[in-house]
Amino acid sequence: MSDAAPLPPRPDAASALASARRIVVKIGSSLLIDPATRRVTVDWLAALAAELAALRQNGREVIVVSSGSIALGRGALGRSGAGDIGARLEDKQAAAAVGQSLLMAAWQAAFQPHDLIVGQVLLTRDDTERRRRWLNGRATVEALLAHGVIPVVNENDTVATEEIRYGDNDRLAARTAQLARADLLVLLSDVDGLYTADPRRDPAAAHLPLIEALTPDILAMGGGANAQAGVGTGGMATKLAAAQIARSAGCATLIASGQTLAPLSAVRDGARATLIDAPNGPMAAYKQWIAGSLAPAGELRLDDGAVAALRAGKSLLPAGVTAVSGAFEKGDCVRLSDASGAAVGVGLVAYPADEAARIRGRRSEEIESLLGYRGAAVLIHRDDLVLDER
Known part of the structure; x- marks a missing residue:
């Protein structure tokens, strides 16, 4: 008889959904908007909101990434007699300006029976790729979650130009998961996961329930036979690209069909889906990024x-803090050293260099009187800190 310990069970979609503590759920326009009427699919949205409310009731944190503002805006403008909206960028921005308020009203109405409120978060690509704006966005999302609010994220289509657009909400959802340090990204689609070939054309196509590494062969499946899977501006290729982003942040990705009335319950009950596993948790990946990818701009x-x-x-x-050196901004990486100058670690600082110098050696209660505004109580939060090995 072997004394070897049994191997742990392989992860699957249902277990990933059951164990995730912070979940980002992305919903595409085709699920949310009736193409014939260009109105919200109220029954479907209500059923999904009930599922998300149940997750909240079980102690999970939920963030929604929702498409639909342009489609809703086009429909509203068409019904108002404003005429059909063209394909120019400014026409899409006008439709988004009209549709975004309708989209948020639909989400608030869906969550109202569960006594939950929603908060609008509009992002452009710069908000998740420039460190200071990334930190501000993260702080907003964290504050909304702390107050029991469901953040509803969408691209800020009214101001985003082609040069600064994400291009599809799969990537936006992945960047949101990265920003929020989510455990699981759920991409609800019109397909139930990744296949070795397009199942609509190839009866021998095999469904892939678990992907443990995004190899070139796996990525090719999304860009080839599955290229037309999905709707809107995304497809299977964009979902795999989103999974790469999420995976680098320690976040697993679940690709599931949203074409049932309760798609998350269906996954929980064993419905077919694809789980793209992540090797490390989000906090470990975040700490690796701080330690290995950022050059310190100063020292404390x-x-x-x-x-x-x-x-x-x-x-x-x-x-x-006894001394501050360097010309750093809020959100920059700084080196930490002890009284002898020996390295202690690195971290992302909550204040620029001039303000850090003014509050060094002082109590947190004095920050407002020293700087004229109530900022963070800490110079570096422990989540934004990586210590050297002793």
């Missing part, structure tokens, strides 16, 4: 008490 010298507090898992308070 710490007293012995601050170093001991950091080693004990605490955040860095202004009181423990």
Whole structure:
């Protein structure tokens, strides 16, 4: 008899959904909008909202990424006698300006029976690719979740130009999952996952329930036979590209059919779907990014008490900083050193260099009087900190 420990069970879609604590759910226009009437599919949206409310009731945190503003705007303008909206960028922006309020009203109405409120978060690509704006966006999402609000994220189509657009909400959803440090990204689609070939054309096409590595062969399946899967501006290729982004942040991706009235319940009950696993959790991936991808723009010298507090898992308070050097901005990476100059670690700082210098050595309660506004109570939050090995 072998004494080897049994191998852990392989992950699957249902277990990933059951274990995730923070979930981003992306809904495309084809699921949300009736193509004939250009109105919201109210029954489907109500059923999904009930599922998301149940997740919240079970202690999960939920973020929605929702398409639909342009489609709703086109429909409203058409019904108003404004005429058909063309394909020019400014026409799409006009439709988005009209449709975004309708989209948010639909989501609020869907969550109203569950006593949940929604908060609108409009992003452009710069908001998730420029570090300071990324931190501001993350802080907003964290605050909404802390207040029990369901963030509803969409691209800011009214101002985004072709040069700064995501191009599809699959990528936007992945960047949102990265920003929010989500455990699971759910892409609801018109297909139930990835196949080795297009199942509509090839009866021998095999469904892939679990993908543990996004190899070139796997990516080719999305760009070839599955290229037409999905709707709107996305397809299977964009879903795999989104999964790459999410996976780099330690977030798994679930591709599932949204063409049932309760798609998340269907996955929970064993419906076919594709899980793209992530090797590390979101926090580990985030810490790796801080430690390995960012060049420090300055330095904070710490007293012995601050170093001991950091080693004990605490955040860095202004009181423990004895010196500030460098020309860094809020959100930049800075080096941390002890009283002798030895390296302690690196972290993303909550204040620019001039303000950090003004509050160093002072209590957090004094920050507002020193700077004229109430900022963060810490210079570097423990989540934004990576310590060197002792």
